[in-house]
Amino acid sequence: MLSSAHIISYNKNELKKQELHCLGDIEKMDNHIHWIDCINGSPEEISEIGDFFNIHPLVIEDIIDEGQMPKLEDYGDYIVLIIKDIDYKIKAEEPLTMEQMTIILKGNTLMSFRKRFSYLDLKIGGKLKEGTMLRKSKGDTLLYTLADIVVDHYFQVLEDMDQGIDDMEDNVLEHPEPDVLEDIYNLKRSLIYMRRTLWPTRNAMNHLTRTDSIQIEEKTIFYFRDLYDHIIQIIDLTETYREICSGLLDTYLSSVSNKTNDIMKVLTVFSTIFIPLTFIAGVYGMNFKYMPELYLKWAYPVFWIISGLITIVMLIYFKKKKWL
Numbered sequence: 001m002l003s004s005a006h007i008i009s010y011n012k013n014e015l016k017k018q019e020l021h022c023l024g025d026i027e028k029m030d031n032h033i034h035w036i037d038c039i040n041g042s043p044e045e046i047s048e049i050g051d052f053f054n055i056h057p058l059v060i061e062d063i064i065d066e067g068q069m070p071k072l073e074d075y076g077d078y079i080v081l082i083i084k085d086i087d088y089k090i091k092a093e094e095p096l097t098m099e100q101m102t103i104i105l106k107g108n109t110l111m112s113f114r115k116r117f118s119y120l121d122l123k124i125g126g127k128l129k130e131g132t133m134l135r136k137s138k139g140d141t142l143l144y145t146l147a148d149i150v151v152d153h154y155f156q157v158l159e160d161m162d163q164g165i166d167d168m169e170d171n172v173l174e175h176p177e178p179d180v181l182e183d184i185y186n187l188k189r190s191l192i193y194m195r196r197t198l199w200p201t202r203n204a205m206n207h208l209t210r211t212d213s214i215q216i217e218e219k220t221i222f223y224f225r226d227l228y229d230h231i232i233q234i235i236d237l238t239e240t241y242r243e244i245c246s247g248l249l250d251t252y253l254s255s256v257s258n259k260t261n262d263i264m265k266v267l268t269v270f271s272t273i274f275i276p277l278t279f280i281a282g283v284y285g286m287n288f289k290y291m292p293e294l295y296l297k298w299a300y301p302v303f304w305i306i307s308g309l310i311t312i313v314m315l316i317y318f319k320k321k322k323w324l
Helices: 043-052 057-064 119-127 139-174 178-210 218-284 299-320
Strands: 005-010 015-019 033-039 071-074 079-088 096-106 109-114
Touching (some): 033 139, 057 096, 079 178, 109 139, 139 178, 178 218, 218 299
Parallel strands (some): 033 109
Antiparallel strands (some): 096 109
């Protein structure tokens, strides 16, 4: 009994979607492409689907164990593509999230295993409309389409990161607070994780462009080459953003240092102003008996006048030197 899978069967003239409660319900239509989509399936359900289609136990283990890196494996009568669905939210507790999606292509049947509904469901619907290339092609085009949607979403992730970088650049210069430093480190760490995922994805796509598998038609290889080029572009952007983050860290440290210097400059100016005032107060605060100024009628006002003049003169001097 399956509760997490549905099947979409289609050709250029017909499209049918239904819940897949039993594998025996799969219609045997040779001129249709069958897409079995299993979302958050239990290990028992995944094993049941794998046994029905005679999928190798190691592949089933890879599907259940979600810690796999992106890769492509050719088992002769079917191929297995593991790819990561990446999402990014800068203010989240875990900004970068990765969900494993395993795609198995066996003849005209494609199986996908993933954890949740996502943007993929919205975008694939438009590509399954009547008259599209996907409806007129075989299962390898569906494999390309799914991979292409996931890779295109990487550009959206990088766009969100780019917006985050713009905000950080403004905050680093205007408000270099500890929260900004935390955001920079989170973004830099996310870029490192993303880079680690992109390189094996690049290798998988490169394998698809050179494969001689019977599951991939020669005309579809050209589309995978385009997908490979997109991955290269994304890797370059990731490296660029990582370098920008390193520069932001240096800018943050410089901003904090400049802010500290400004504070120290103000404190130094005040300390310098009070040095002569402290000296005068110290001299006339001594308990000597013969200090004639202490007995003058205007001694106290004169003290404040002299102190005020010293302060004003020093402030004018500091202003002239542009120390204030």
